[in-house]
Structures are given as structure tokens and as C-alpha cells.
Amino acid sequence: MNQEERYLFDLNGYLVIEDVLTEGEVALANQAIDQNQNKMRIRPPDQKLDGGSAHLAGEHGRGEMSVLNLDSPWCDPFHHMLAHPKIVPYLNEILGKGFRMDHQTFLLSMDKGAEGFIFHGSSGPGFDPNQYYIFRDGRMHNGLTVVIFQLTDINPGDGGLVVIPGSHKSNIACPDSIRRYEKHQDQIRQVSSKAGSVAIFTEAVTHGTLPWTADHPRRSILTRYTAGNLAYVPAYPVPEWADERQRSVMEPPYHSRLNRPFLDK
Ligand SMILES: O=C(O)CCC(=O)C(=O)O
Numbered sequence: 141m142n143q144e145e146r147y148l149f150d151l152n153g154y155l156v157i158e159d160v161l162t163e164g165e166v167a168l169a170n171q172a173i174d175q176n177q178n179k180m181r182i183r184p185p186d187q188k189l190d191g192g193s194a195h196l197a198g199e200h201g202r203g204e205m206s207v208l209n210l211d212s213p214w215c216d217p218f219h220h221m222l223a224h225p226k227i228v229p230y231l232n233e234i235l236g237k238g239f240r241m242d243h244q245t246f247l248l249s250m251d252k253g254a255e256g257f258i259f260h261g262s263s264g265p266g267f268d269p270n271q272y273y274i275f276r277d278g279r280m281h282n283g284l285t286v287v288i289f290q291l292t293d294i295n296p297g298d299g300g301l302v303v304i305p306g307s308h309k310s311n312i313a314c315p316d317s318i319r320r321y322e323k324h325q326d327q328i329r330q331v332s333s334k335a336g337s338v339a340i341f342t343e344a345v346t347h348g349t350l351p352w353t354a355d356h357p358r359r360s361i362l363t364r365y366t367a368g369n370l371a372y373v374p375a376y377p378v379p380e381w382a383d384e385r386q387r388s389v390m391e392p393p394y395h396s397r398l399n400r401p402f403l404d405k
Contacts (some may be wrong), residue, residue, distance in 0.1 A: 149234065150280060153273065153308035153345030154331065160226045161289060161336040165217060169291050172214035173205070173247060173359060180205045180249060184295040189349070191258025192350040193320035198255030198351045205247040207361065208379070218245055221289050223359060225387040228403045230340055233367055238368030241389050242284060244376060245307070245363040250300065250352035259302070259319040259328075259348035263310045270372045273308040282355045284343040284366050291359035294332045299350040300358050301331045301339060302320050308345035321350070368400055369393050 141149075149155045161169070183189065183201030190196040207218040221227075222241060231239045262268035262283075271283040294300050304327055307314065318322040330350060331339050341347060343364070352358050366372060368391070375392035382390055388401035396402070 141230050144232075146233070146278045147218045149340070150275060152303070152305040153385045154303050154305070154341035154347075155230070156331060157230070157338045157340070158332045158334065159336055160224065162203040162377065163336065163371045166291055166335045169217040169289075169310070172207070172210060172217055173249075173291070175214055176205065176210055179210070180191065180278050181248075188253045188255060189257040191320060193258060193322065195321040196256035196258060196348070196351060196363055199253035200251070200255070202349075203251070203340070205249065205250035205324050206244065207247050208245050214348045215362060218361060219381065219386060221245065222363065223389045223403060225405055227287060227340075228405055229288070231285070231354070232403070233273060234280060235286055235365055235372035236281070236396075238396045238400045239365050240369075240391055240393060241363060242372050243364040245361060248358070248362050249332070250358035252352060252355055254352040254358075256299065256321070256351045257349035259304070259314065259321065259346050261307065261314070262344050263307045263314070265311060265313055267358050268344070270370065271368075273342050273344040282342045282344070282367070283324070283370065284364050285366060286341050286343060288322050288339045290333055290335055290337050290339070290362040291361065292335050292356055293356065294358065298332070298354040298358070299330070299352040300360070302328050302348055302350055303331060303341060304346040305329050309401075310346070311389060313335065314346045319346070319348070365389070368396055
């Protein structure tokens, strides 16, 4: 993580890293999804995410697919993303060495007309011990942190992930009118980037999703990580397929002084 990236993450609560995956890797991951369309679950109307906002409503729910347990070789691109050598240095800085996968990796898919997600995040006014951003003694400390590998282009105006830059340091709860995307839309930033890029954001930053408007689908691979001593959801059993790198990020939470494995890169 270079000085510009450190500055931008501290300033905004998120960062985009371009060209993490090659075109070939993006194509392989997309092929894996194409081959497993029958495993896609479209969120039903009784699990709407739009929070009742007309500005975030859609014609249908987003698609979700669990990707780590797909049959081989379709799972391979997603296993590789878990402890990706280009991303590990970022997570070492954002979460500290010994960071761990918290929520399991999944595909978030949006076809044209898919609904948005009401803005959420844990920034202020109370302290949330699972999702936080603290800067102390020259370094940042984060709770739950999201890594998204983009498998399709996200152009300005397409919809998808949005953040309120800087809100991870806010002291005031986000007003409902802003969470519902009804007012001050100019303060909301859509995170656009090309297929193969990665977005990382702290769950402390206020974020959400705008309805998808593009003809091509959104395909984002999300994994939520946390510091090695923390857990938001109960730890999953470490699967047999995991190699040494993957096992180290799937350890349950415990103190780093107890021989916790960690990755340098
Ligand atoms: O659309 C996005 O990338 C944000 C999704 C999100 O915040 C969530 O699933 O909790």
C-alpha cells in the first residue's frame, strides 16, 4: 500500500486497485459463473434490500451465489482470490497481519432493473466493536472490511456500490433521507472501475447499492475479512481444499502471539 493509497483510504474509507486480475483470469471466473447459473439465488420480494426507498427500488432482487464450494475446477478462481498476493499487503495494513476471512466469499450479481440496497455502515454515533475505523499511533485499525473483485465493468451511471466518502469518521448518524438516497445525492459516490479491479472498503463507511441500470450484468465477488482476533459471524470449519495460504486466512479468531499463521504477501 503506497502513501497515496494510505492517504485515500484514510480520507475516503475505501480504495480501488486497478488491474488486479488479468483478462484471462476475469474470463475464467466469468465462465465459472456461466457454468453454474443453476446455483444462483435471486433474492425474493420478502427479502428486499431497498429499505422502502423509491429511489433504491428495482424490478427484482439481486442474485447471490456461494462460490467457494462450486465443483472443481469452477471454484479455483475464487479460491485464488481468498489470499490473493496482490491484495494481502493491503489487508495486512488495513486489518493487521493475521487477518482472517469472516463472511464466506459470494457472488453479488445484478441484472438490469435489480434493486439497490439502503445505505448502511456503522459510522457513529456509538462505537460498534465489530465495524469501526480508528487511527492511532500512526496506523489504521479496522473492523469488518470488504474486498470486491469486479468481474464486469462498472461504468459511471451503471449503479452498484456507492459510498459516502469520509463517513467512516463521522460523529453523527446518517439521516434517513440520505440513507434512502432521497436527498444530497451529490454527496454519494458511485465506485466505478473496470473488470479485474478490486474495491476495498471498511464496513464503517456508509455504503449501499444503487439499482443496476446497465445492459450488461454486474458481477462482483465479495469477501468480508476482519482482524485476526475478531469474528462477526461464527468461524467456518477450514475446508479440505484449502492450501496453506488459504488455511491461514480461514483460521478462527485468536491472539497473534499464539503462533497465528500470517502472510507477508
Ligand atoms: O453493492 C455492494 O457492493 C454493497 C453490498 C453490501 O453492502 C452488502 O451486501 O452488505
